[in-house]
Amino acid sequence: MTSRGHDLDNRETAPDVKSVKRSVRAEKWRLKLTKMNKTMTAFRKSRMGMVGLVILLIFVLMAILAEPLYDLGIIDNPNRVTESSDPTRALKSPSADHLLGTDEKGRDVFSEIFFGSRNSLIVGFAAALITMVLGAGIGLFAGSYGRSVDEFLMRTTDLFLVIPWLPFAVILATFLPPENEPSLFKIIVVIGITSWPATARIVRAQVLSIRERAFVERAVAIGSGKLHIMGTHLLPNVFPLVFANAILSVSYAILSEAFLSFFGLSDPTKITWGLMLYNSFNFGGFANEAYWFVLPPGICIIIVVLGFTFVSYALDEIMNPRLRRR
Amino acid sequence: MQARTILLKRIVNIVILLWAVWTLNFFLFHMLPGDPAQALVGQRIPQEIVDKLKHEFGLDEPLWKQYLVSLTSAAQGKLGYSWFYHEPVMNVVLYRLQFTLLLVGVGTLFTVLIGVRLGIIAGSKRGEPLDVAIVGSSLTFYAMPAFWLGMLLLMTLAANFELFPLSGAKKIGAIDQSLGEMIVDRLWHMTLPVITFVLVSMSEFVLMMRNALVDVLTEDYIITARAKGITPRMIVMKHAVPNALLPTVATAAMFIGWMVTGAIMIEVVFSWPGIGRLTWDALSVRDYPVLQGIFLVVTLTMLVANFIVDIIYTYIDPRVRY
Numbered sequence: 211m212t213s214r215g216h217d218l219d220n221r222e223t224a225p226d227v228k229s230v231k232r233s234v235r236a237e238k239w240r241l242k243l244t245k246m247n248k249t250m251t252a253f254r255k256s257r258m259g260m261v262g263l264v265i266l267l268i269f270v271l272m273a274i275l276a277e278p279l280y281d282l283g284i285i286d287n288p289n290r291v292t293e294s295s296d297p298t299r300a301l302k303s304p305s306a307d308h309l310l311g312t313d314e315k316g317r318d319v320f321s322e323i324f325f326g327s328r329n330s331l332i333v334g335f336a337a338a339l340i341t342m343v344l345g346a347g348i349g350l351f352a353g354s355y356g357r358s359v360d361e362f363l364m365r366t367t368d369l370f371l372v373i374p375w376l377p378f379a380v381i382l383a384t385f386l387p388p389e390n391e392p393s394l395f396k397i398i399v400v401i402g403i404t405s406w407p408a409t410a411r412i413v414r415a416q417v418l419s420i421r422e423r424a425f426v427e428r429a430v431a432i433g434s435g436k437l438h439i440m441g442t443h444l445l446p447n448v449f450p451l452v453f454a455n456a457i458l459s460v461s462y463a464i465l466s467e468a469f470l471s472f473f474g475l476s477d478p479t480k481i482t483w484g485l486m487l488y489n490s491f492n493f494g495g496f497a498n499e500a501y502w503f504v505l506p507p508g509i510c511i512i513i514v515v516l517g518f519t520f521v522s523y524a525l526d527e528i529m530n531p532r533l534r535r536r
Numbered sequence: 537m538q539a540r541t542i543l544l545k546r547i548v549n550i551v552i553l554l555w556a557v558w559t560l561n562f563f564l565f566h567m568l569p570g571d572p573a574q575a576l577v578g579q580r581i582p583q584e585i586v587d588k589l590k591h592e593f594g595l596d597e598p599l600w601k602q603y604l605v606s607l608t609s610a611a612q613g614k615l616g617y618s619w620f621y622h623e624p625v626m627n628v629v630l631y632r633l634q635f636t637l638l639l640v641g642v643g644t645l646f647t648v649l650i651g652v653r654l655g656i657i658a659g660s661k662r663g664e665p666l667d668v669a670i671v672g673s674s675l676t677f678y679a680m681p682a683f684w685l686g687m688l689l690l691m692t693l694a695a696n697f698e699l700f701p702l703s704g705a706k707k708i709g710a711i712d713q714s715l716g717e718m719i720v721d722r723l724w725h726m727t728l729p730v731i732t733f734v735l736v737s738m739s740e741f742v743l744m745m746r747n748a749l750v751d752v753l754t755e756d757y758i759i760t761a762r763a764k765g766i767t768p769r770m771i772v773m774k775h776a777v778p779n780a781l782l783p784t785v786a787t788a789a790m791f792i793g794w795m796v797t798g799a800i801m802i803e804v805v806f807s808w809p810g811i812g813r814l815t816w817d818a819l820s821v822r823d824y825p826v827l828q829g830i831f832l833v834v835t836l837t838m839l840v841a842n843f844i845v846d847i848i849y850t851y852i853d854p855r856v857r858y
Contacts, residue, residue: 369556371790374838376797377831380815384827385564461679468681469801473819487684491805499691508684515679 252528259524265517269510273328285321304502311502313486314493322481323506329482330464330514333398337463340402342456345409346448352410353417354440364414370407376469379404383475392477401466409455416448450529454522461518468511483507546846550839557835558610561828562603615832616825620818625829629814633833636810640799642726643733647795651738652784655745659780660772662750671746674739682736682798686805689728700728703807729806736802737795744787748780755779782853785845792841796834 253259279285299316302308310319352363382400383392420426421444429439464483470476471484474492478485486507490496495503590596597605606616615625658670677685694700701724752758753776761771803812811830818826 369553369560372553372793372835372839372842373557374793374796374831374834376800377815377827377834380819381561381564381827381831384819384822384824465679465681469683469797472681472683472801472804473816475819484681487681487687491683491687496687496691499695501691504684504687504691508681508688511681511684512676512679516675519675519679 249528253524256524256527258520262517262520262522262524265513266521269327269331269514269517272324273331276324276328279324280321285324286318303500310506311500313489313500313503314495319486319503319506322486323483323510326481326483326486326507327510327514329394329480330467330484330511333394333401333467333482334460334464334514334518336398337401337405337466338456338460340398341405341409341459341463342452344402344406345455346413346445346452348406349410349413350417350440350444350448353414354421354436354444360414363410367407367410370404371411373404375404375466379466379470380473380475383470392475394477394480394482397467397470397476400470401463405459405462405466409452409459412455413448413452416451417444420444420447450525454525454529457518457525458522461515461522464511464518465515483511546843550843553839554832554836555607558607558832559603561831562606565824565828566599610832615829618823618826618829620821620823620826625825628826629811629829629833632809632811632814633837634810635808636799636803636812637837639726639729639733639803639808639810640795643730643737643799644795646730646734647737648741648788650734651741652745652781654738655742655784656749656772656777656780658742659746659749659753660768660776662746662753667746670742674742677735678739678743680736681801682732683801683805685736686729686732686802689732690805694728701725729802729808732802732806733795733799736798737791740791740794741784741788744784745780748783749776752776752780782849785849785852788845792838792845796838 253263276285299308299312302312302316304311308318308320310323313319313322348363348367352360352367379400382404383396386396386399426439426443429443434442467476467482468484468487471482471488472491474488476482476485476488484507487504490500490504490507494500587596613626615629617623618625618628621628654670654674658667661667690702694702749772753772758771758775761775762768766775799810800812800815802808803810804816807813811834814826815830817823818830
């Protein structure tokens with residue numbers, strides 16, 4: 211009898227707690243959604259941000275469409291050298307057949323731009339992801355785990371900040387295994403592990419100020435663990451900043467890829483805009499003043515970098531309260 | 537007294553950072569698969585000779601011993617021996633460093649002068665077409681790979697109009713130039729690289745100066761100055777610019793690395809015989825000791841540059857008193 215009573219009690223209270231939990235969760239999501247909507251509305255009002263977004267969408271579309279367009283026979287696939295290259299057509303100026311002329315191997319520059327956008331964007335996003343995770347992680351730990359951890363992580367960050375980027379990246383790219391075997395993956399890793407320090411610093415500074423707020427104090431008072439506080443209170447509050455920063459680091463990564471490719475450190479079979487410039491500089495395009503080959507990759511890099519910069523500025527202006535009053 | 541202790545602390549800090557960078561460098565090199573002696577002599581050399589070489593270079597010693605030995609020799613400025621130039625790395629790198637310092641020095645001077653000037657113009661005309669034009673063009677140059685801009689300038693100004701030399705730091709075959717001729721020749725060869733350098737590294741200064749100025753111009757004391765009837769020009773030049781310069785100088789240190797990166801690529805395009813061109817050459821012949829030497833020497837140069845910016849900062853900001 212008594213045990214049944216217990217059961218009954220449980221049955222009565224259990225759904226109650228659950229529904230309360232559910233409604234709390236629903237409320238949380240509702241708040242998040244309204245906040246997101248607000249950000250979106252503010253972003254839509256920013257002309258700079260919208261211009262940047264449109265630019266990015268165009269290039270992402272180009273990257274996605276490269277393969278289908280090749281299947282439809284509209285563009286060549288410069289990665290399949292044997293099919294598309296023809297030495298007799300090398301470095302021809304633009305014509306109806308080749309809208310942007312051909313490169314030193316007779317490949318169609320217009321198609322190379324499409325396939326290049328794919329690889330350049332992949333490198334950009336992947337490297338920015340590594341930068342974001344490393345930077346945010348190190349910044350969070352430094353900001354919330356006491357003095358000695360902070361001191362150690364920040365000195366490491368300082369070390370990485372003073373290291374001259376290009377020589378360091380060159381050494382990493384040559385020495386990381388497999389040695390002397392250039393690959394896109396290696397380029398991504400090199401850019402990722404050389405560009406997190408700035409993010410880490412920004413995140414740490416933000417964490418230090420959030421840590422002093424009442425809701426974190428309350429969480430400490432009710433005995434929340436450090437990891438729990440980091441995950442549920444600190445991370446969500448620094449995330450907007452991290453996000454705006456990550457978008458900016460995509461543009462850095464795309465530029466960095468071009469720099470490293472220019473030093474011959476990227477995979478010669480994976481067309482990127484940087485590799486195109488490397489090819490044009492080293493194999494005759496530049497010496498023969500093939501403007502049609504030299505100009506397009508550079509212009510693409512500029513436009514994409516500007517696009518990411520615009521979006522990042524616009525987001526920063528919305529999410530960074532210090533900038534809003536200006 | 538206090539100034540000296542802080543200065544000393546800075547220098548100790550530099551030494552520690554250098555040591556850390558050197559250690560990183562050492563272990564990166566030892567991550568290389570295969571052994572360096574084999575790489576040095578090639579594949580077809582008998583094993584005994586390789587072993588003998590290994591012994592001669594101390595490569596059969598335990599890692600910690602190799603570490604200590606090369607650390608002591610690095611502290612004496614010995615960075616190893618170039619595989620390609622058959623010369624001590626230090627000699628090779630230091631010789632090339634002069635050219636880089638010349639390019640970066642002259643370039644930085646113009647970058648700061650022009651960049652700050654344009655930033656002031658943009659900041660004081662905030663929102664006007666001139667501001668938009670200056671900010672827009674600096675952003676565009678900022679988004680541009682330095683080597684690409686160099687290529688374009690070479691293709692147009694040097695190759696097409698033959699206004700400037702195509703490459704190098706001096707006229708080919710120039711042996712008995714007088715000092716005057718040499719200076720003119722050097723300047724003529726430097727013009728395009730310096731223009732490229734200034735264009736790509738200027739944007740940071742323009743934007744920082746502009747934003748700092750815009751910030752300062754909203755301060756209360758500017759309103760006071762305006763209320764006193766001081767002309768807008770005087771407000772900007774005498775009241776706003778000195779304060780806006782502070783954050784600009786403070787953040788300038790962060791872009792030294794970016795500027796060095798730009799300079800390295802510009803050197804490659806213009807065949808300027810500096811560190812950048814050396815990096816390029818060393819990469820193409822896999823001259824690892826030289827690559828590592830470049831890395832260390834450039835790091836040291838950057839640390840020193842940071843140090844100098846710090847000192848300048850304490851001079852122009854009276855609030856920072858050591």
